[in-house]
Amino acid sequence: MKMRTLLPTLLLALPLAACTDHGTDAAKSISDTGSSIGRSVQQATDKARKEMSTGNFKLSVDGLPTAEITPAGALLIEGKDVVTTPVQRAQLLEYRHQVEGIAMAGMDIGVAGANLGVKAAGEALKGVFSGQTEGIEQRVNAEADKLKVQAKGLCDKLPAMLATQQALAASLPAFAPYATMDQTDVDGCDE
Numbered sequence: 001m002k003m004r005t006l007l008p009t010l011l012l013a014l015p016l017a018a019c020t021d022h023g024t025d026a027a028k029s030i031s032d033t034g035s036s037i038g039r040s041v042q043q044a045t046d047k048a049r050k051e052m053s054t055g056n057f058k059l060s061v062d063g064l065p066t067a068e069i070t071p072a073g074a075l076l077i078e079g080k081d082v083v084t085t086p087v088q089r090a091q092l093l094e095y096r097h098q099v100e101g102i103a104m105a106g107m108d109i110g111v112a113g114a115n116l117g118v119k120a121a122g123e124a125l126k127g128v129f130s131g132q133t134e135g136i137e138q139r140v141n142a143e144a145d146k147l148k149v150q151a152k153g154l155c156d157k158l159p160a161m162l163a164t165q166q167a168l169a170a171s172l173p174a175f176a177p178y179a180t181m182d183q184t185d186v187d188g189c190d191e
Contacts, residue, residue, distance in 0.1 A: 041114045045107040052103060057096050059178040067178045069096045075175060082174045091168040092175075098161040102154055109150050116143050155189035162186055 056068035056076065065078040073093035075082040084092065120140040162181055169179035 041111050045111055048107060049104055052100055057099060061178055061180060064177055067175070071096075075172065077174060082172075084172060088168070088172045091164065091171060095161070095164045095168055098157065098164055102157055102161065105150070105154055105157075109147055109154070112150070113147055116140070116147065119143075152190055155186075158186045158189055 054071060056070050059067040059069070061067075068076040068079075069092050070076065073084075073089040073096065075084060075088075075092055158181075162183065162185070165179045165181050169176040
C-alpha cells in the first residue's frame with residue numbers, strides 16, 4: 001500500500017477533524033468499523049468452513065453433469081452414487097481434504113487481508129490526525145509481506161493435490177473428466 005495514494009483522501013478529512021476537534025474519535029470510529037467488518041468476515045468464513053466440512057464438494061465442468069464428493073468419500077454424479085473400491089474412496093477423501101485445506105487456508109488469508117486493509121486505513125487516519133505518519137507504510141508492508149508468504153504456502157500445496165487428482169483420475173474413470181487441474185495451474189500459482 002502506498003501512503004501517497006491514501007494520504008490525499010485522508011487530507012481531505014483534515015478540515016472536518018479540525019472543525020469538530022474529534023480527530024482521535026474519527027480514528028477510533030475507523031478502528032471500531034474495522035473490528036465490525038473483521039467480525040462479519042470471520043462469521044461468514046466460519047459459516048463457509050462448516051458448510052465445506054459437512055456438505056458435498058461440487059465439481060463442475062462445462063458440458064458435464066455436476067459431480068460431488070461427499071464428506072464420507074463417495075462420488076456422486078447427477079446425484080447417483082458411483083461404485084468405488086475402498087482404495088478409490090480413500091483417494092476421493094484425500095483429494096477432498098486437500099481441496100478443503102487449501103480453501104480454508106485461503107479463507108484465513110482473506111480474513112487477514114481484510115483486517116489488514118482496515119487496520120492500515122485506521123493507522124493512516126490516526127497518523128494524519130496526530131501528525132505521526134512515520135513508519136506506517138513500513139508496518140503495513142511488513143504485515144502484507146506475511147500474507148504473501150502465507151499465499152505462497154498455498155501454492156506449495158498444489159503439486160500434492162495435482163498428484164492425488166491424477167492418481168484418482170487414473171484409478172476411477174468416472175472421475176477423470178472432472179480432473180481439470182494440470183501442471184500449468186501449479187506453475188502459474190505464484191505469479
